[in-house]
Amino acid sequence: MPGDRSGRARVRTEPAPGAVLLPDWLDRAAQRRLVAACREWALPPAGLHSVRMPTGGVMSVRMVSLGWHWYPYGYARVAEDGAPVKPFPPLLGELARRAVADAYGEHAGGIAGAVGYEPDTAIVNHYPHGAKMGLHQDRDERVDAPVVSISLGDDCVFRLGNTETRTRPWTDLELRSGDLLVFGGPSRFAYHGVVRTLPGTADRAFEPELVGRLNITVRQSGLGA
Template sequence: MELFPRERSVVAPGVVHVPDWLDPAEQRALVEACREWARPPAGMRTVRMPGGGEMSVRSFSMGWHWYPYRYVRTVVDGDGAPVKPFPPLLGELGLRAVAEAYGDGAAEIAGAVGYRPDIAVVNHYAHGSHMGLHQDKDERADAPVVSFSLGDSCVFRMGNTETRTRPWTDVELRSGDLLVFGGPMRFAYHGVPRTLPGTADPELGLTGRLNVTLRQSGLEG
């Protein structure tokens, strides 16, 4: 238990970190839901990059299937099954998250008013996994990205919109934390240079880290 509660912060313009946004019961429920969603068909897989390398995280998508660097309706780089539908549970969480992050300032953030996520990308970070700095730019909408952390803590790196180099800001994300980025930082480089193994609450029943990311595609069909 924290001696002093961690406070919400604005990491950069349009980037809001809300610690402990999901309570322990909500975290357990979301972990169990992810376990069900991750089952085949269209389940958890290893992502291979165009150059032949493999990502160290394992991943699955719902609503639209992501693979480098586009969205389709079937798992073309896996079992070929139709992608699972986007869960209403995540749509409701996404709306709550954007309202929590921006409040009365939502009108100043592109796509925050009337936010309608239709993509979920779920990444599992086993011990030693990481995510290099990248941009989420395969969508055709500039609505915010919503991110929920579950399990082990991690170092999240929020970069800039121009390059993978500095300046950047590192934030520790713990289980239950909410991070929303939009507005001027919607297409900023970001990544996870490392996780902190063994930091998850054992009662969560999760080894490693789960990251649930919601996006609005702007796609049709």
């Protein structure tokens, strides 16, 4: 079992009620397949783009949406360039359902939306060196089904906060390539973000296909067809 930076074994943890971290959930081959898929999804039309917030600022993270196009703060069927959003890939649906099952197991009945989980949208975030994401809540969906987050490439410091404010208490987690984080139930609407990435920590096997960090966030929108 791979260890952390101190050499200790990395094991399943539950950093908050309803939040589950499964280290090394994807093996190297599965990670490489996902990186290749992300490169295809990033191509125009409806490809990778920068997001301008209503305040006028531009996010340092670039993203591509699948199934539904996310914008601050809602969803649409048309991407930033006017093209129809790319379809939600069956590959991500299968992965996300397995992720929820692996995270909650026999306790899925106690997590809203975990039983019968039907994801239909995803956001692929690319973090170039120096990018980060401020604390925010995922509140644009119409259901409270769990959020599935898969990390690829460089490590990052992920901050999982509380459901009330952007201030403490929070827990900082080091997410590495192949790690799975699922948050639902009491943590579904927790504030969360990426404090920083750790450049140069990615497996060299990803180069030159990936520089920086990729995060795939899969959700059930509740928006219907």
